[in-house]
Amino acid sequence: MVGKQGRVTGKIGPGLVGEVMVAVRGGVEAFYAHPTVPDEEISAGSIVVIVEYFPPRTVYVARALV
Secondary structure (H helix, E strand, O other): OOOOEEEEOOOEEOEOEEEEEEEEEEEEEOOOOOOOOOOOOOOOEEEEEEEEEEEEOEEEEOOOOO
């Protein structure tokens, strides 16, 4: 999971649990997402990279350099 890219479908930010859709196992699955930078906000539609993964459904993400 670490290093995979995903698309934010629910705003990520301080005090919020966002949502990211990630291509996995031939499909696309939703994961609960938190920012790696504590005060960062990432809006829906943004592309992010998974930095940490905590099974079964939690990821910490950073903005992808596009």
